[in-house]
Amino acid sequence: MVFLYNIGILLYGLIIRLVAPFNSKANRFVNGRKQIFRQIAARIDPSEKHIWFHFASLGEFEQGRPVLEKIKAEHPGKKIVVTFFSPSGYEIRKHYAGADGVFYLPLDTRRNAERFIQAINPEIAIFTKYEFWHHYFSVLAEHKTPLFIISGIFRPEQIFFKFYGTFNRNILKHVTWFFVQNQQSVDLLKQLKHHNASIAGDTRFDRVAENAEHPTLLPLISSFAAQHKVFIAGSTWPADEQLLQELATAITDWKFILAPHEIGAEHIRQIEQLFPTAIRYSALTTENAAAARILIIDNIGMLSFLYQYGQLAYIGGGFGVGIHNTLEAAAFGLPVIFGPNYRKFQEAHDLLKIGAAKSIEDEKSLVTAFQLFKNNQKAVSLAKEYVASQKGATASIYEKVKAYLN
Structure with missing residues (x-):
């Protein structure tokens, strides 16, 4: 052998x-x-x-x-x-x-x-x-x-x-x-x-809890968020981005941040085709941040601190090999939404069980999950408490x- x-x-x-x-x-x-x-x-x-x-x-x-x-x-x-x-x-x-x-x-x-x-x-x-x-x-x-x-x-x-x-x-x-x-x-x-x-x-609970307690501040993201509610989509893949395009079109009173898993030039261009009015983070300035509604993160390393500026998160990968990190968002008190492939991830099962997460299968269920969590302070508290309890x-x-x- x-x-x-x-x-x-x-x-x-x-x-x-x-x-x-x-x-x-x-x-x-x-x-x-x-x-x-x-x-x-x-x-x-x-x-x-x-x-x-x-x-x-x-x-x-x-x-x-x-x-x-x-x-x-x-x-x-x-x-x-x-x-x-x-x-x-x-x-x-x-x-x-x-x-x-x-x-x-x-x-x-x-x-x-x-x-x-x-x-x-x-x-x-x-x-x-x-x-x-x-x-x-x-x-x-x-x-x-x-x-x-x-x-x-x-x-x-x-x-x-x-x-x-x-x-x-x-x-x-x-x-x-x-x-x-x-x-x-x-x-x-x-x-x-x-x-x-x-x-x-x-051990990720210790890491994400520390990140949430001592986050790195991102001034340009703060300017982008301003007084708006922000939906943050982390580690997304093309299948996720197709669904998110429909949600962003339907929900015009929120701002959206997309942080794709792959940031190659071709993938970024594909996302821009889905979101023609979006701006890249590399082009974001203090002058244009407030007016922008959709932001594409075209670098690696910021995602874990982006969540401090959001109210609701979508975690990518659930229509492929498996979802990415839900805990970074939950540590900041964001309820999380993800696709159907979450079976291998204990924390996803736990968040679903306590009512701080929702698994979706299509655009309709994504909108339903958004409506469930958009003003759900109980889910915010449950997400934070779950992370704290597992340290x-x-x-x-x-x-x-x-x-x-x-």
Whole structure:
């Protein structure tokens, strides 16, 4: 089975290289890994121990960031290495000041895993949520390096729990401790004879609560919002934007902010075709902000602070692979609306249950959800209270992890 896994990794790498000349994201994926071990050697002293945090992408980084910053605050002398699998995480956080080095993770071959772990000399390794790599986990185990999964979540349909999932189940044996989000995850791991798991919750609650308590102010957005109510659509995809175009046409007494998930030039032009009167954030000034009604955010990194200027939020992705981050909006007390694909997200189920969220399927149900929440102060309070009630995962994780720090 390892042979087939290795073939799969090599084929993945080959396909990415073939696609790279025609796809900007694949191009960054490939170019960012060129001379990767030379990059690491230029920044990292292998004679020193490091704490290694790995994240799939930007969302997982924000999820694990509270734990990273807690360890850094309590152990300021510790060296930290951060890796990303995806360009969308690396490109935005490659200059993150909380780490001594930020790198792409080399593809999971045995040779890469051995070289990488020798190069960074990890004291402990912390992976967030979903990342499970056979060779990296195996080599960490051989070095007797403690390995933690934080904000993990397991579901019966995952390959670990299928009759054909033996290879994947064996990867889990290398984990020192699983910090998971719910009781179902604990129970599923117990079925596999893993009793090294505890419910710590989701560290994103700590992160979004901190953002809401100490938000970065955005003066131009403040000028745009002025005295108007603002509907904020975050991490949108084309299917979301089609629906939002109809809502914005129908609801003329609100302002709209669209922050698309992809900000490539072609996608921005497509959004402008849907919203001909919209203005890009890059063209926004103190002079034209108040008169504008629809704003397109054409940069990355502002979304988590945009929500402080809104009254209601739409979270994109629900008509595709799955919804994006609902908690950033809920922390500011915004009820949230999203598409039908939210099954994998515990917080979405929770927000729906308490009446602070609504799932929609079409333009008609979007308008109905808007009408439900547009003046719903109870939903505002419920969203805020839900986020506040779920804080504490970071402290719980740190209390256990600190015992493994020299």
